[in-house]
Amino acid sequence: MAWLMLRRSLTRRRSRVLIAVLAVAIGSTTIFALALLAIDIPRHMSQDMRSLGANLIVLPADGSPALSASTVEEIKGVLTDSEVVSVVCFRYANVRLNQQPFLAAGTDLAQAQKAKGYWDVEGDWPDQPGQVLIGRDVASLIGLAPGDTVTVTLTQAVTAADPTDPSDQTDPDGQAPEPPAERSARLSVRGILTTGGNEDGFVVMDLSDLERLTLSFDLVDIVELSIDRDSASLAELAQTIDRQVDQVSAAPVRRLAHSEADVLAMLRSLLALVAVIVLALTLIGVATTMMAVVTERRAEIALRKALGADQRSIAWEFQCEAMVLGLVGGLLGAGLGFGLAQAISQSVFQRGVAFSGWLAAVTVAASVLIAYLASRQPVRRATLVDPALVLREE
């Protein structure tokens, strides 16, 4: 009997029911979309940021020579594969181009291209050994353009941990220093590199080319890691590397982590505020609709009361009605909200969001709860209807 009444009351007043369901659906769509975004944005954002430079730098510890290839493997061993976005190793040496002294950096160029999203290359990235990138300042000083060929002559290997420290000039292999300015290689210029930083004065070549010049193999001066972690756990990781790997010193790049966290906090508080506004609007919308429903059905309520229905059964009916509306609206909202979050995420990050089952469940539950809360005042009004007064008006 109760179900029959509930079904009747829902189907008979279609426009009202539609409006209430719409109110709940709009609210839950927005809130579900916001929640999905709030969860996924930090992940997407940090992935995008990771292609814009390293956030952990590993150098040889004070007084240690350059890192060996096995040390680099040890460092990688500390990390789990999934969190490593990129690892780029650099080796430095002093060279001369056209009798002008410059710094040469040797690296795995394919890795560098992936990790150094901010390197602006005019021309092309080198795709095989024998090709180099020339820093902008170098290029303008000696007049080089992509396609030119240049002779690079070694003056002496730089082995210092910090390439700006001129005091440390011992050969990494412990051999006697080679007589300077004798070994040279002809390399073709593939592109001109602009970064605004030190690299503008560098000649960037494949590590194998630099090793052939310096005749010292499997050594690196600096390891730049891009790791998908927040700043706190990054500092922990740096300490772990310091502890577990000998003769290295790891330091997180704090400036990057700091700003990123600030902006994400800003974004989250905006999402939260918008959610609150939408929630309030939904509550008002459902409450008004339920109030109208109750007003409209005063006569019916009065009649049922006169026939002996108690207050609880009347309250129960209205609350059930509201909660069914909430349920339908919530289910609709969860579906639409996922689509909306997906669309926003695709348009901004070119990546979708992950559907979260428990979040969808929470959204539907919240919609039912909101419908229940919004209907409390109207229901109280319904139970206070005085049958005698209302029925006399008829």
Next chain:
Amino acid sequence: MFWRMLRGALTRRRGGRGLIACTTALGASVATALLGVVFDIGDKVSAELSTYGANIVVLPRGAAVVGDLYGDDQLAAGRTAALREDEVAQIKTIFWAFNVTAFSPFLDAQVTVTGVERPVDLVGSWFAHHLDLPSGEHAQAGLIDLRSWWELEGGWIADQDTDLALVGTKLAASQGWGLGDRVTLQGAARSADFRIAGLIDSGGAEDDQIVVPLAQAQALSGRTGQVDRIEVAALTTPDNDLARRAARNPASLSVSEWETWYCTAYASSIAYQIEEVMTDAVAKPQRQITESQGTILNKTSAIMVLVALLALAASALAIANLVTAQVMERSAEIGLLKAVGATDSAVVRLILAELTLVGLAGGVIGYGLGLGLSQAIGWTVFDSAITPRPAVAALVALGVAAVVLIASLPSIRLLLRLRPADVLHGR
């Protein structure tokens, strides 16, 4: 007759009109707040990102090439080029001076410290230097703004301090120095005593350095009035194709392109303008910083704008929903009107006139509330005020009017189709 009915409708049955007014007020305030936020998001995010540090570095022309070269004795002479300290303030006179949020000159020197074997890097800089600009305005420049992420044990020092220094935590730890200890620094020109007033934890090179006021570093190294580099933090527009072409070669642009570029706050155009006001200087945008800022700025603004628009759409729908519901309340009254012979057009005119007046009142109140709400959002989310814009008022007025009218159309149609007898009978 029409006016009397309208007045009657407005003054009697205040509850119903009140509800519509409240609804429009609600819609207008949410729209005002969110639109205000949408228009300000770019500025706010980029202001937040300026704590990122310097995105333009100014170097003496010679040093731009030679500065990073080392390990070669012939080059030691190459570093004599320097910028002039008296020109540093010029940075605040360029076209985009307003976008320069922080800057500071730096002088690097190596000093020997009594009791320390290896030479120590000394950095001289401004902390909170007061500038009187030619325009009569005042500005402040220095590390306190430029290095806002430094974690400092102790406190900042002032530019006038002659015997206070900040020391990097790594250096202090390796030498066993603590706050209040005294160190004697021997520079190229003379030596001086300093008291350690703060320990810097920066996560960067400064952890191994000593930082003193610029004047002290100049005196120690005998380079009065000289500066090695200036770091500038500027609010910049993310690079686009034009900016990239201009950065490579400003001469390749046509006149109108050049004007667009010059008058847009790209890192490259700000750098160009700095070069214009300083002698023999090269200003280099730091691509790692500007690109990171650009990425964060573009994505965050896009997300925020989309979210705010989403909220706007949701509120518009919610408001439309409410208006529809409330217009439908009037069925009994409209039924009576029709029973006594009102034409359809008269009914429509009455309802629309009533909605317009009530909506106008609600809209004005809502706009006022919305200004307050937008400031509340500004301070909670961005820690700064949202600029009130006339464009927002116009958009809100148009938007609210459209939403209310469109929302009332279906219910008006429904009312017109009512048969008076049915309604009055209460079915």
